[in-house]
Amino acid sequence: MEQLTTIGLNHYLTVSAFLLGFGLFAVMTRKNAIVILMGVELILNAANINFLAFSKFNGGMQGVMFALFVIVLAAAEAAIALAIVINVFKTFKTVDVSNIDSMKE
Amino acid sequence: MSNLTYTVIFYLFAAITVFSAGFVVFSRNVIYSAFSLLFTFFGAAALYVFLSADFIAVTQVVVYVGGILVLILFGVMFTNSIMQSKPKSDIINIVPGILLLAAIIGALLFTFYTSHSWMPSETTLQGSIVQRIGFETMSRYVLPFEMASILLLAALIGAAYLARFEKPGNNEH
Numbered sequence: 001m002e003q004l005t006t007i008g009l010n011h012y013l014t015v016s017a018f019l020l021g022f023g024l025f026a027v028m029t030r031k032n033a034i035v036i037l038m039g040v041e042l043i044l045n046a047a048n049i050n051f052l053a054f055s056k057f058n059g060g061m062q063g064v065m066f067a068l069f070v071i072v073l074a075a076a077e078a079a080i081a082l083a084i085v086i087n088v089f090k091t092f093k094t095v096d097v098s099n100i101d102s103m104k105e
Numbered sequence: 106m107s108n109l110t111y112t113v114i115f116y117l118f119a120a121i122t123v124f125s126a127g128f129v130v131f132s133r134n135v136i137y138s139a140f141s142l143l144f145t146f147f148g149a150a151a152l153y154v155f156l157s158a159d160f161i162a163v164t165q166v167v168v169y170v171g172g173i174l175v176l177i178l179f180g181v182m183f184t185n186s187i188m189q190s191k192p193k194s195d196i197i198n199i200v201p202g203i204l205l206l207a208a209i210i211g212a213l214l215f216t217f218y219t220s221h222s223w224m225p226s227e228t229t230l231q232g233s234i235v236q237r238i239g240f241e242t243m244s245r246y247v248l249p250f251e252m253a254s255i256l257l258l259a260a261l262i263g264a265a266y267l268a269r270f271e272k273p274g275n276n277e278h
Contacts, residue, residue: 005108007115007155009223015152017213018123019145021206022130029202031195032135034180038142041173042126045149048165052156057225061241064234065249067161068242071168072253076260078173082180083267089184098197 012053019046033085033095037078044074115155122148133196135181142177146170157230160238 003010019042026039048067055063089095125144132138146169153162196202242250 005112007112009225010217011115011119012152012156013217014214015119015122017210017217019126019149020213021210022126024209025202025206026130028205029196029198030130031197034177034184035129035135035138037180038129038138038177041142041169041177042129042145045145045169048161049149049152049156052153052158052161056156056158056230057223059226059228059230061234061237064158064161064230064238065241065246067158068164068238069249069253071161071164072257075168075172076257078176079264080260080267082176083264085180086183086268095184096195 009053009057012049016046016049016053019043019049031096031098033088033097034082036097037081037085040081041074041078044070115152118148118151118155122152135185139174139178139181143170143174146174157232157234159233160235 023039023042023046026042027036030036030039048070051063051067051070053063055061055067085095088100092100094100122145125141125148128141129138129145132141146165150162150165150169153159153165
């Protein structure tokens with residue numbers, strides 16, 4: 001009971017584990033490229049929660065700075081990925097990743 | 106704020122994060138997934154506030170909700186003809202996916218809760234960390250900071266170039 005009411009490191013790691021599992025599930029089972037991208041964002045959020053939790057309970061700033069850079073890189077990644085998805089849609093008229101199997105039109 | 110209130114609010118935000126993340130993954134409608142992702146990002150931002158990383162929480166709201174989610178919604182609207190049919194997305198590998206999901210979550214939780222407990226430092230982060238982030242960015246992390254800015258510039262120019270709209274019959278002259 002004491003472990004349930006006092007919020008410690010394990011609580012944050014549990015939330016993060018769920019987000020990681022759901023993100024991997026989305027990447028593995030969905031055929032829509034945009035939902036796969038959402039799964040990647042879930043995984044990045046899980047990593048961020050872990051970084052910040054360890055940083056909080058360690059007292060250092062390394063995790064916080066790493067989380068900041070993760071957010072920056074996630075923004076760049078989302079922009080590039082959506083540009084590629086839009087190009088793929090223009091070429092193949094679909095974003096179903098199991099139908100996209102050629103490198104040239 | 107008493108300890109019980111703190112705990113209840115933490116569980117509320119943790120539940121919002123986990124359940125909306127589950128809805129993102131298990132919903133068949135892409136638009137429902139995209140809007141459910143909004144609640145996941147807000148829940149994660151609230152958890153960052155609990156971790157005394159207020160600056161990261163605000164950055165999360167600004168960048169993820171204001172930028173990435175809007176981009177994803179644009180992508181959904183561009184690539185699905187939502188007027189004609191429901192934007193469903195098919196599911197493959199459902200059995201290995203469920204197995205992987207259960208195995209990953211089970212293994213992680215088993216490891217966290219059965220191994221020896223963590224040993225938190227005496228000096229955990231307390232209060233606002235905005236000032237410390239400023240000092241760290243301009244001292245120890247100044248090179249990664251500049252590299253991130255160059256990378257963002259290159260990535261955004263590249264994205265705009267990739268997604269540009271080509272007018273038909275407009276060759277260079």
